[in-house]
Amino acid sequence: MNTIDRGLVELRNIDMIFGSGQSRVQAVDDVTLNVQPGEFVSLVGPSGCGKSSLLGILAGFTKATSGNATLDGVSIKKPGSERGVVFQQYSLLPWLTVRKNVEFGLKMKGVSRPERESTARNLLKLAGLSAFENHFPDQLSGGMKQRIGIVRALATNPEVLLMDEPFGALDTQTRAVMQEILTDMWQQFRTSVFFITHDIEESVFLSDRIYVMTARPGRIKAEIKVPLPRPRTAEMTRTPEFTELVHELKGLIRGESLAAMQSELVAH
Amino acid sequence: MTMPASSSIGASALTPIDRIVVRRDASEASETPRNSVLHQLTGRAKHYGIPTLLAIASIGALLAFWYLGTKYKLDFYIRFKNVPTPHEVLLQAIEVASAGTFYVNIVKSVQRILTGFALATALGVGLGLLIGKYKRVHELFMPAFEVLRPIPAIAWVPMSIMLWPNNEASIVFITFIGAFFPILLNTIHGVHGIDRVLLNAGRCLGASELQLFAFIILPGVMPSVFTGLTVGMGVAWVSLIAAEMISGQFGVGYFTWEAYSLVNYPAIVLGMLTIGVLGLACSGAIRLVGRLVMPWLAFVNGGRK
Numbered sequence: 001m002n003t004i005d006r007g008l009v010e011l012r013n014i015d016m017i018f019g020s021g022q023s024r025v026q027a028v029d030d031v032t033l034n035v036q037p038g039e040f041v042s043l044v045g046p047s048g049c050g051k052s053s054l055l056g057i058l059a060g061f062t063k064a065t066s067g068n069a070t071l072d073g074v075s076i077k078k079p080g081s082e083r084g085v086v087f088q089q090y091s092l093l094p095w096l097t098v099r100k101n102v103e104f105g106l107k108m109k110g111v112s113r114p115e116r117e118s119t120a121r122n123l124l125k126l127a128g129l130s131a132f133e134n135h136f137p138d139q140l141s142g143g144m145k146q147r148i149g150i151v152r153a154l155a156t157n158p159e160v161l162l163m164d165e166p167f168g169a170l171d172t173q174t175r176a177v178m179q180e181i182l183t184d185m186w187q188q189f190r191t192s193v194f195f196i197t198h199d200i201e202e203s204v205f206l207s208d209r210i211y212v213m214t215a216r217p218g219r220i221k222a223e224i225k226v227p228l229p230r231p232r233t234a235e236m237t238r239t240p241e242f243t244e245l246v247h248e249l250k251g252l253i254r255g256e257s258l259a260a261m262q263s264e265l266v267a268h
Numbered sequence: 269m270t271m272p273a274s275s276s277i278g279a280s281a282l283t284p285i286d287r288i289v290v291r292r293d294a295s296e297a298s299e300t301p302r303n304s305v306l307h308q309l310t311g312r313a314k315h316y317g318i319p320t321l322l323a324i325a326s327i328g329a330l331l332a333f334w335y336l337g338t339k340y341k342l343d344f345y346i347r348f349k350n351v352p353t354p355h356e357v358l359l360q361a362i363e364v365a366s367a368g369t370f371y372v373n374i375v376k377s378v379q380r381i382l383t384g385f386a387l388a389t390a391l392g393v394g395l396g397l398l399i400g401k402y403k404r405v406h407e408l409f410m411p412a413f414e415v416l417r418p419i420p421a422i423a424w425v426p427m428s429i430m431l432w433p434n435n436e437a438s439i440v441f442i443t444f445i446g447a448f449f450p451i452l453l454n455t456i457h458g459v460h461g462i463d464r465v466l467l468n469a470g471r472c473l474g475a476s477e478l479q480l481f482a483f484i485i486l487p488g489v490m491p492s493v494f495t496g497l498t499v500g501m502g503v504a505w506v507s508l509i510a511a512e513m514i515s516g517q518f519g520v521g522y523f524t525w526e527a528y529s530l531v532n533y534p535a536i537v538l539g540m541l542t543i544g545v546l547g548l549a550c551s552g553a554i555r556l557v558g559r560l561v562m563p564w565l566a567f568v569n570g571g572r573k
Contacts, residue, residue: 081474095562
């Protein structure tokens with residue numbers, strides 16, 4: 001399960017342009033970033049700055065207008081199970097039980113049923129979800145569904161986990177707990193993670209490194225290392241180092257959010 | 269709820285908060301069993317008793333209206349003068365039950381319904397999936413279907429008699445037409461209604477286009493298909509009875525119309541009741557199959573709909 005030696009994600013000189021002529025919109029402008037093997041990297045920025053577009057490129061849903069996206073040096077062309085994706089919306093298949101959802105990727109690969117079942121059971125056990133293996137997703141709370149979403153993405157043993165504001169739809173309390181669960185799980189699996197969020201505290205708590213994006217067109221404004229030790233605990237959010245980093249990032253973002261609103265006002 | 273055994277790397281990394289959450293989620297997710305026997309009994313009475321009582325009251329009221337209307341020969345714009353009493357219909361039923369032809373009528377109608385409905389299901393679901401999935405197939409088939417769809421199945425009766433070599437085939441065809449469009453349209457609607465994020469999730473988990481079709485689109489479309497089947501079955505019965513009345517030999521529709529021609533009023537009501545019971549049985553069967561095929565639907569939006 002150790003993936004320290006693989007999972008190098010690179011975006012180089014990415015441009016994203018939608019439409020043409022009058023309605024031409026440059027969403028992303030010359031973005032270069034990377035996730036080192038086994039690293040947890042967050043991307044924060046105001047809404048509409050193209051964060052999700054970048055994740056879409058890495059997932060293989062959309063193509064960049066120019067520039068290239070690679071995983072371990074191999075160019076990304078379409079979705080694949082070596083890149084696990086956790087969506088903001090609940091994306092479990094409602095007609096499958098929790099365990100069958102976790103098995104789904106392995107089934108697509110043609111892994112035999114006994115092997116699938118034991119892999120899924122082990123993962124669910126690690127995530128403390130064994131009791132729910134035969135439940136349907138609609139029987140579970142939002143936080144549970146997202147945890148299973150993460151477990152499902154990990155089941156195919158991906159090289160990188162791409163997470164698109166996975167806790168965005170959860171209430172504040174559940175979200176805080178989910179962050180702890182995620183950091184614990186990451187501590188076990190050490191998969192590379194590319195994590196998109198607009199929640200600054202969340203990004204500082206979880207990440208090794210944070211990229212800050214500007215308002216549209218989205219550019220990388222800053223790259224910040226998070227020197228907090230691992231494993232992370234909830235107590236760390238009360239240390240001066242943590243609050244200082246959060247303040248610094250908030251300062252960077254505030255200007256961008258204002259700029260984003262300004263440009264919206266101008267456009268209307 | 270016990271925590272994972274400690275042989276793996278996982279157990280040590282789970283925080284106390286994690287444990288609390290797991291437990292809280294557990295109580296949220298599964299209904300807490302009530303221990304008191306009394307509670308269980310009143311619960312069961314609420315669950316089964318009251319609906320049963322109301323069902324008896326509902327059918328009882330219908331029978332009472334019928335009984336009183338025919339007993340006192342009510343005449344207030346609608347006329348009960350010629351309407352047979354429940355007793356007369358019961359006698360008719362006993363008489364008919366001893367003769368074999370009535371069963372032949374029932375068997376014939378059921379055969380026709382099942383044949384027409386099976387064909388409509390196969391073609392409606394099959395085409396519906398393709399039309400829903402592929403834009404070009406949609407563009408090719410839908411213009412023709414849009415022209416044919418507003419024509420009620422009954423309007424096909426004369427054409428059907430000309431078109432098909434025998435009576436049997438033409439009646440099955442009319443039944444098919446009745447069931448086909450609801451099934452087709454609901455299937456198409458179902459394909460379009462599948463959440464994009466589920467398809468994207470499938471792709472990210474390595475599903476090929478064929479696997480997406482088999483493991484996401486097909487199960488995802490099932491609730492809509494069953495809506496189509498339920499509606500389709502209703503329309504199929506309407507179409508079948510009309511076809512049998514006009515061009516049939518045998519069948520419950522034929523039986524009912526023949527009774528009218530022969531001025532056998534109790535038989536008319538018997539025919540109607542038979543149609544009602546058969547229709548009810550058919551839609552009940554579809555609902556039952558639906559529940560077996562889609563057990564998960566019981567939990568959507570927090571409970572059985």
